[in-house]
Structure formats: structure tokens, C-alpha cells
């Protein structure tokens with residue numbers, strides 16, 4: 001059963017054309033890297049003294065780099081078995097993540113905007129062009 | 132002395148004590164049923180000496196056909212459990228007027244409604260769906276197996292033990308009384324201090340992880356294991372629908388898992404993601420849960436659309452109309468179903484810009500659905516239509532789904548939603564979509580593919596009875612709810628004033644539910660009678676309905692290796708074309724790899740159950756042991772390099788000739 005083997009399907013998940021040690025090394029790098037990024041985010045919020053907007057930006061960068069790290073080291077994006085299909089799925093994933101994150105930020109901000117004190121409400125409405 | 136005893140007990144048993152046993156007669160009755168039914172099955176297995184058979188043929192199996200059958204059996208069992216909940220709900224609503232308070236306390240009523248919703252969605256609709264996918268997808272793509280058989284078995288057993296955990300709540304402790312999506316702050320520790328919400332969280336966690344693993348498995352199966360020649364545009368429409376649905380699972384279920392984890396952290400570790408104090412925001416929970424919840428609806432309905440695409444084409448003896456547009460409709464639905472989730476909480480207080488955007492997106496998603504509906508009707512147009520019961524389910528679906536769908540488009544208009552939000556109108560709408568859409572399709576699928584799996588047909592006369600009882604009962608049950616919703620009756624209503632004049636409508640709705648109950652009864656009778664008369668209804672040809680896709684080229688019941696020789700495909704409706712051309716078969720037999728049975732999948736899921744159960748009851752020492760054991764078993768499994776055995780080509784040939792002669796093996 002050459003054309004229809006489960007092993008071929010397994011190869012999609014495990015990166016191709018690589019000796020076993022190289023695969024193991026990639027997983028270890030991915031795992032340790034994720035831990036480092038997670039803990040630095042935690043330590044930053046606990047002990048990092050800085051103003052809020054800067055912290056939010058740093059946290060977002062840490063989260064995004066972990067996202068990319070996991071894509072590369074766990075899901076092997078970039079080592080395509082059939083490039084077009086994987087590209088399509090990757091684009092779809094990025095799009096869905098974008099929709100959910102941007103949508104949630106939009107919705108939650110909008111809800112928060114409508115739960116303000118009166119003075120803040122006036123400020124918000126002015127910023128929204130008198131909405 | 133007493134103090135030390137208490138300390139010991141709370142270490143070893145957590146929150147568990149005799150107080151966890153059911154407090155009143157109705158709950159005692161439910162609890163004893165939950166113990167009696169498995170008990171009776173156990174006695175039956177002992178008397179007929181079938182424990183070994185159960186272990187060898189079912190518990191350790193990795194054959195997707197058997198796993199599919201088990202999914203469907205569990206789902207039917209849960210349909211009865213969820214149906215018993217309906218009986219209580221409807222009785223309460225018919226009786227609890229004015230001075231009378233019916234048969235249930237308010238809290239117990241809320242638990243039952245929550246259990247009904249949770250069970251029907253996660254363990255009936257999802258179970259039937261995954262069952263049918265397991266049975267049919269490998270056959271339709273000309274594959275001998277799924278991509279990851281062990282993962283597949285693990286998915287099933289996780290689903291199974293999630294189901295066990297929900298039902299355990301009937302015997303020990305209580306269930307969530309929060310509604311099926313357990314919004315905070317009600318579901319937070321402060322307002323729901325008992326184990327109910329924890330049961331809800333952990334049973335969904337287990338079953339949800341099972342669904343996610345199953346989805347990954349079927350995505351890879353469909354992408355990588357299609358037979359030679361079957362490119363994307365030659366796949367049967369059911370396979371396309373499953374691919375769309377599984378992509379949605381893969382992207383949506385992680386949101387559910389994460390949200391439930393956050394809620395569990397709130398409840399167990401004093402965090403405050405969704406509390407109103409300390410920077411938490413309960414509206415974030417509603418936002419997240421529906422970012423999963425709306426795609427979930429399409430996860431269920433897409434495979435149902437797929438089933439009808441197969442059924443309509445077969446019973447009209449025509450190729451499916453508008454194949455390409457069907458594919459694009461699925462793609463559009465997959466994308467759009469991620470852009471409409473706010474329509475579940477228009478009333479939460481977002482501005483008109485946000486509400487208008489999501490309202491419009493919601494109306495747009497009705498378009499691809501409409502495209503599919505018209506494609507089926509055009510497939511029937513000038514076809515040689517046979518109105519067998521799968522076709523009856525289809526016609527019932529068209530009627531109910533259209534009514535429910537129009538109600539849905541109506542509610543997509545935010546100002547109208549402000550009137551109808553949380554009312555019985557909404558309840559009627561989504562039942563029409565999920566029962567009239569998903570469940571009807573699953574019944575059509577079971578009737579349609581039953582001979583393929585078991586080798587004999589279901590009794591058609593009884594099948595028609597089932598359909599008519601369901602259809603009439605269903606309309607009678609839910610049309611009054613639309614009216615009641617308009618009059619202002621809210622969902623999860625356990626008591627109302629007599630002056631409202633709602634009682635007659637509630638009674639009519641209750642009678643409708645009883646008719647559905649009769650339909651379920653006849654359905655069970657249909658299975659029993661068809662098994663009893665199986666000799667008369669044997670499917671000797673393997674192609675009882677003059678089918679079009681590859682599964683009908685196999686003998687019924689399908690051998691454990693599916694295809695003795697792999698087919699070659701050069702067009703859509705591959706088997707239909709092959710029947711017309713009558714080419715001589717020149718393909719060769721070859722060695723087949725078959726996964727060995729293993730109890731590890733069952734054991735991993737059983738340990739996940741122990742983990743979840745002990746976390747619910749705060750028995751931490753056992754939870755840690757269970758978690759470590761799961762990790763150990765996964766490592767043990769991944770060290771095993773001999774997971775398959777080889778069935779020699781000569782043996783395949785021998786078995787094949789026996790099967791073709793109609794031998795039962």
C-alpha cells in the first residue's frame with residue numbers, strides 16, 4: 001500500500017527528511033524556548049517596573065514570538081511536504097487568529113467604552129467623532 | 132479526635148462525603164437508573180460470557196468502523212437520558228402555574244435544563260456526527276484506515292468518559308444549574324459553590340479534547356489518505372463537508388478548552404479572569420465562549436449537509452447539482468462562521484456599530500446555506516425520486532430548517548433580537564436548526580448506511596412511523612414555543628403566573644414532546660425488529676440503494692480491512708461510473724498493514740476520567756497520580772514500535788473471495 005499508507009500521513013506531522021536527533025533537538029528548542037518566553041512574561045508582570053503601555057507592548061511581543069516559535073518548532077511550518085496546501089492552511093489560521101483577536105479587542109473595547117464614568121464617556125465619544 | 136478524622140477525610144476524599152448522595156425521591160430515581168442500566172449490562176455480559184468478547188472486539192479495537200458504532204450507541208443512550216430530562220422539563224412547565232409549583236424545585240429544574248443542553252449537544256449530536264464520520268469517511272475516500280488509529284480510539288474513549296462524568300453527577304453531588312454555557316458570575320465559586328459547575332467544566336474538557344484529537348485525525352486522513360486519482364474536486368460531498376467541519380473543530384475547540392481552563396482557575400485557585408472584582412471581566416467569558424459556540428453550530432450542521440448531499444443524489448438517481456458551488460458554499464461557511472459570534476450577545480451592550488456589523492455578517496451566512504438548499508432541490512428536479520425514509524428525513528429537514536432558518540435571519544436584526552433574546556422563540560429557533568437539521572440528517576444517515584455496516588437493512592415501515600411521529604411531534608412541540616416566545620416567555624422558565632394564559636400552549640408542546648418520545652420508542656423497536664428479522668433483509672449485493680460513491684463497491688458488512696484491492700478513481704461518483712463502464716478488474720492484491728489491538732487508549736481515557744473526577748471533588752493526591760499515569764502511558768505507547776501487523780496478500784485474496792460469496796466472518 002504505497003500510495004495510501006498511514007506512514008505517509010504520519011510524515012506530515014513529523015518533519016520530513018531529517019534524522020531523528022535533529023527532530024528531537026527541534027522539539028527541545030521549541031519546548032525550552034516556550035518556557036523561557038512564558039516565564040519572562042510572568043516575571044515581567046510581577047517584578048518589571050514600567051508604565052502600562054510599554055508593558056502591554058512587550059507582553060504582546062512575547063506572546064507573538066511564542067506563537068511563531070511553536071509554529072516553526074512544533075508544527076514545522078516552512079518544512080512543507082506539499083507547500084501549497086500548507087500555505088493555504090497557514091494563511092487560513094493567521095486569518096482566523098486575526099479575526100478572533102481583533103474582533104475581541106473591538107468588542108471588549110466597545111463594551112468598556114459604554115461602561116465609563118460620565119466624564120470619560122464624554123472623552124470617549126469625542127474621540128469617536130461624536131458617535 | 133473528631134477533628135483529626137475530619138482532616139484525614141478531607142485529605143483522602145476531598146469534598147466527597149455521604150452528603151453527596153441524592154437528597155430527594157426524583158433524584159434517587161435518576162441515580163438508581165444510572166447505576167441500574169450499566170449494572171444490567173454487566174449482568175447480561177456475565178450471563179452470556181461475553182466479557183472477553185467485549186474486551187477483544189470493542190474496548191481494545193482500533194477499527195474506525197467499530198469505533199463509529201460505539202459512538203452511535205453511546206449517543207443513542209444519551210438521547211434517552213436527554214429525553215428523560217425533556218419529560219421532566221415539559222411536565223414541570225405544564226404543571227407549574229400559579230399556586231402549583233410542579234414536581235421539581237427551581238434549582239433542580241435548572242440542573243435538568245443544563246444537563247439536557249450539555250448532553251444533547253456534546254454527547255448526542257457530536258456523538259452521532261463522529262460516529263457517522265468514523266464509519267463512512269475512510270470508505271468514501273478509498274482508504275483502509277484513518278491516519279492515526281490509536282489517536283482515534285483515544286478520542287472515542289475520551290468522549291465516552293466525558294459522558295460517564297456527566298452522568299456521575301446524578302449519583303454523587305449535583306450538576307451545574309447555570310444553563311448549558313455556564314456564564315459567570317453565576318458559574319463562579321461565589322454563586323455556584325457546589326461541584327455542579329466543576330462536573331460541567333471537566334466533562335466538557337475531556338470530551339472537548341477528544342473532539343479536537345478526532346478532528347486532527349480526520350483532517351489528515353482526508354488530506355493524505357485518499358485513494359489514487361481522487362483529487363479534491365472528485366471527493367464525495369460528504370467528505371468535503373466533514374473536512375470543513377473538522378477544520379472548524381480544530382480552530383474552535385481550543386478556544387473552548389482555554390475558556391473552561393480560565394473558569395476552572397477562577398474556581399479552584401482564586402483567580403479572577405471572569406469575576407467582577409480585581410480586574411476580571413465576565414463579558415470576556417461570554418465573548419470567548421461564543422467564539423467557540425457559533426462555529427460549533429456549523430461543526431454539527433456541515434456533516435449533516437454532507438449526508439443530505441449523498442442521500443439526495445442517490446435517491447434521485449442523479450449526480451449532485453452544482454458540485455463546485457457546494458464546495459465554495461462550504462468554504463464560505465467555514466470562514467463566515469468565525470465572523471458572527473456576537474449575534475449571541477447583541478443585548479450585552481455593545482454599540483450599534485458593533486451590533487450592525489455582526490448582524491449583517493449573520494444575514495450573509497444564510498446565503499451559502501441557501502445555495503446548498505437550492506442545489507439539493509435542483510438535484511431532485513427531474514430525477515427518478517424514491518421516497519424512502521432517508522428522503523423523508525430530507526424533506527422534513529427542508530421544511531423545518533427553512534422555518535428555523537428564517538427565524539434565525541429575523542433574529543440577526545439587532546433590534547428584533549432585543550425583543551426575542553433569551554425567550555422561547557430563540558429556543559424554538561435553535562432546536563429547529565439542531566434537531567431538524569443535525570438529528571434528522573443523522574437518522575437519515577443511520578438508515579442509509581446501516582446495511583453497509585451491519586449487512587442488513589432496517590425495517591422501512593417502522594422507519595416511516597419513526598419519521599412521521601418525529602415530524603408531527605416536533606412541529607407540535609416547537610411551534611407553540613415560537614408563540615410563547617413572542618408573548619414573552621423566557622427560556623429555562625420553571626414557574627409562571629396563571630393570568631398569562633400560557634398553560635395551554637405549554638401543554639400542547641408537552642404532548643408534542645411525548646409524540647417524539649413515541650418516535651424514539653418506535654425507533655428502538657425498529658432496531659430490535661430489524662435485527663430479529665435480519666435474515667429477510669440481508670444486503671447481498673453490497674449496493675442496496677444503487678449508490679454512487681466507493682463504499683457501495685464493497686461487500687456488506689464491510690470487511691475489517693475495508694478494501695481488499697484499492698480502487699482507482701478517475702471521476703466524481705466513482706462507483707456509479709464504474710457500474711456503467713463494467714471494466715474488468717485487473718488490480719492486484721497486496722499486503723495490508725493493520726493496527727494491533729491495544730487497551731492503552733481506553734486506559735488513558737479512563738485515567739483522564741479519574742483525573743477529572745478527583746479534581747471535581749478536590750481529591751488532589753489521586754489527581755496527581757492519574758495525571759502522571761497518563762503521561763507515563765503516552766510515553767509507553769510512543770516507545771512501542773510494533774503497532775501494526777501484516778495481513779499477507781494471499782490471505783486477503785482468500786478472505787475476499789469468501790466475503791464476495793456472502794460469508795459472514
Ligand SMILES: [Cu+2]
Pocket residue numbers: 424425428471472474475
Ligand atoms: Cu450563532
